[in-house]
Structure formats: structure tokens, C-alpha cells
Amino acid sequence: MDAIQKSLLEEVAGLHEIPAGAYNIRANGKSVGRQCSANVDIVPKTDVSGIDIIIKPNTKNESIHIPVVLSETGLKDLVYNDFYVGENADVTIIAGCGIHNGGDLTSQHDGVHSFHLEKGAKVRYVEKHYGKGDGKGQRILNPVTKIFLGKDSYMEMESVQIKGVDSTKRVTTGVVEDGATLIVKENIMTHGTQYAETEFEVDLKGTNSKADVVSRSVARDESRQMFLSKIIGNNECTGHTECDAIIMDGASVSAIPELTANNVDANLIHEAAIGKIAGEQLIKLMTLGLTEEEAEEEIISGFLK
């Protein structure tokens, strides 16, 4: 890997060197490094580009890295990664995609991920998207995440896109069985003329299934954001969805929460708030000696923390 790819890798996966444990590093559409562990098997797909990640039952405290970097202008990369997490396994999966586009052609990465958690499995999934490069070419990321949570399993997904992605449409679906829990935390910041669209659809299928989908976003300059969140309660369940957005400059934000209860014991809540930074917040930080710009940055970075 070259220096650009290494810096992207550090940005999206916090990797300075080859990680311990299982990993698959994909650069410009090809796998450039792969390692399995005693409990985690990574198998390349034969029909399409991508990998199957098979995690043995009862695997504990392992982390799996599957970052993607793109530094070739004009490259359109489509990859399918499927995770099969065995019973009672407890793992952290770190994905993420960084694009450096120094040319004038569009660079695009569409990662289609599926997660299949067996009974009692627990996954923390961290996904970070980042773009840079001074070319005129667009940097586009369209991740699709399909989550299937078996009985009493638990998945926490943290999705972050802070900088440099011109256009993104992120679609996440979840099917949550008996006693399982899905937590989603999304942080997005758009600037310039960027566009970000998020779509969540969670089917609370099982008894005592739970979902909490929270999005915090900041839209600056002339950027646009669209947030759709749909929770369907098909059983005795608890669902909460929240969109909290700070709007600045000439930006535009839409939040469309949708709840459907098909069971009398479904308990569903949605919250959506869009607004500019409160003047009194700026004033408070200015009375501590920050300039208005510094206060603004502090409020935004706290909000997206």
C-alpha cells in the first residue's frame, strides 16, 4: 500500500499497522491483505466480489477489521461482505471506507454487508466513512447493511461520516427476533454541496425485541440531508427512533420517521428535531473566552461525539 492508502486506512479504521486478529484489507477493488484467526474464517466469494466472514460460536473478545480504501480516480467498486456470527460469540467488527480522489472522475464504493447473528451472539460494528483529495471527481459511498438478529442476540452499529463524501445513500435494514436488541448510532456531517440520505427499516419481529435508532447530524453550507427511519412493531416490543440535526448556512434537512404497530403490546416512539445552534450556547462559550467560530466548532464536535 502507498502512503495515501495508509493514511486513509488510519482515518477509517484507526490502523497504523497490520492489525492483530482476523482482517481483510481491500484497496482499489482488490484484497491486499487477509488473515484468518483460530475462530474467524474469511473466505472469498466465488460468484461476486467480496468475502464471507465466519465467526465460530463462543468466540470472545476478538476484533475483525475489514477496511476498504480507494485512491484510484474513476473506480467504481461493489463488494459483498457477509458475516455469520456463531452462538454466544462476542466480537467487534471495524469496517469503513476511505476514498482519496485526486482526479476528475467519480470514485464510488458500494459495500453491501449482511450480518447473521445466532442465538446470544453480540456484535459491535463500527463503520466510518471518509473522503479526501483535491480532484474535481465525486466521492460516492452507498453502504447497504442487512442485519438479522437471532434470539437474544445484540448488535450495536456505530456509523460515522464526518468529512469529504460528496454523495451517500445508506440503507440499513434489520430483522429482530425474540429478546434481541438492535442499537444504531449514526453521526453525519455534510458540507459544501454534499448530499446524504439515510434509510433505516427495522422489523421488530420477536417477543421482547428492541430497537434504538439514533441519528445526529450537522448540515453546513449548501449541503442536503434526508433521514428516513421506519420501525415496525410486529410483536410485544420496544422501538425508539430519533433524528437530531443542526442546520447551518444554506443547508437543508428532512427527517421522516415512520412507526407502524401491528401488535397491541408494541411500544414505539419517534423523536425528530432540526434547528440551528442555539444563540445562548454560543454566548455561554464566548463568555468562557472562545470566539464565535471556536464556540461553533466546539458545539458541533460535542454534538457529533
Place this chain on the structure above:
Amino acid sequence: MLELKDVSFEVTDKKGQKEILNNINLTIDDHKLIVITGPNGSGKSTLAKIIAGIYQPSSGQILLDGKDITDMSITERAKAGISFAFQQPVRFKGITVKDLIKLASGNQVTFSEACNYLSEVGLCAKDYINRQVDNSLSGGELKRIEIATILARGTKVSVFDEPEAGIDLWSFKNLIKVFEKMHKDIKGSIIIISHQERILNIADELIVISGGAVESVGTPEEILPQLLSDEKVECSCCKGDL
């Protein structure tokens, strides 16, 4: 030393121009604990905000150690050594108590320093340091954190706008101790906007504002008896049969 010279403040509303402060002249010496009191709507909070730079006076001059700070922004005044504690502290999503204390002190704060500021206002650092300054905090907790940020700043002039508002009785006793300790430790001056007799009692000097003007200035011994007798105002509409 903080000086206000002929400070006036007017606002324009639907009914036209309204005078909130009228030719205020004050000199607040270093090392002094000053309490500004007066009836609701008399202009006390406006005066505090004018000192902090949140409002700009319509006319007049504000001097800090002889330097004219009238045209300085909130940030410039903060850097020049003025702190301001809000009557209703602001909430932030994501910003923690630690972040706020760090910003207030202007540099890195050790855990033990942050612990000292928080314990002075009756909060245990272990329980609060990583809490977000958001809706999860009660009004009283927020108020104490607000005061802790002023302690962390340790500036020449500290202005507190009704610090007792929203504070429970137990905290109130401690609040008095906080001001007494601050008065002893900090070389600067402390200006408190308050209605509370117990806060009025600890002042070196009381300033009574009424109808946007300074009505009287003196020690608590001189001013309090007058103030307390004024409280017993009979309302004419309560006389006679209803």
C-alpha cells in the same frame, strides 16, 4: 477595578423605545463582593449582561482597570478577565462537564483540579465529570456546574446572575460558603445579582437598582433595614370588602 460611567440601555418594542437602564454610575473596587438587588424588572440582569458584553449599552462607558472595554465583544471581555454565570445555565448535547471545565480554565485540567472545582459546589467529580451537560442534569445540578466553571476561570471580575435561583436549601448554605471562600481566595471582585437576604448579608457593598437607576449604595447594615421595611407594602386593592 470596574467602572460604569453613565451607562444607559434602551430597547425598541412595539410600543416604541423603552429605557431599561438610565445613567448608571458605579465603581466596583478589587477584592470587593458586591451584591446588586432590586425589584423584578428593575434592570439588574440587564446590567450584569452589559458588564459581560452580552448587551451593548446605548450610551455610556465601561472601564476595566482604567481601560475602555465598552466596544469589546463577549469573547474579548472574557479574555480581559470577566466571567459571567447565567441565571438559567445553558444545556449542550454531547459536551461533558469535563469539557466545559476545561474550556473555562483555558487549558488542560487535571482530574484533581476538576474535582476541587466540583466538590466546592457540592458535586462528586467521579459521578459528574463525564456527564453530558444536557437534559439528564437537573436544574440545580446545572446551576452548580455553572458556578464551578466560574471558579475554574478565576478571573478578575466574576458576575453571577441570581445564583440562588433553582438551588435547593442544602445547596443554598453551601452556595454562601462558595462565595465566602471565593471572596477570600480570589483577588478579583465578585458581583452577585440576588434577591436573597442571606446573600445580601455577605456583601461588602449593596447596590439597589430600581426602575433602571441606582437607588442606593451602602453596606448591608445601612441598606438592609431600609429594604426590609420597604417590603411591607400594603396593596390598596386588598383594603375594604371584596
